[in-house]
């Protein structure tokens with residue numbers, strides 16, 4: 001079992017049961033969670049899946065690739081130290097993920 005807790009820019013919270021191996025972007029799109037667009041379908045070419053990762057979630061994540069790092073320089077809302085692209089975060093069984101979406105992705 002995997003849980004993803006999305007908080008939007010005004011503090012509304014949506015809690016979703018995810019599927020192991022799916023990304024946080026795919027989980028949001030499949031469940032109609034607003035705030036994540038995922039325009040390129042996860043191929044690291046749009047940066048419309050930008051999220052801010054909570055400090056509890058950060059240790060669960062694998063290192064960022066150079067390409068993800070580059071793409072984060074082109075997000076609609078400026079990146080922060082806790083920024084990641086949610087299409088690159090794959091869900092692992094037994095984990096709970098908390099992310100906040102920016103005010104806009106476009």
Ligand code: FES
Nearest residue numbers: 040042046047087
């Ligand atoms: S969905 Fe396009 S970069 Fe993540």
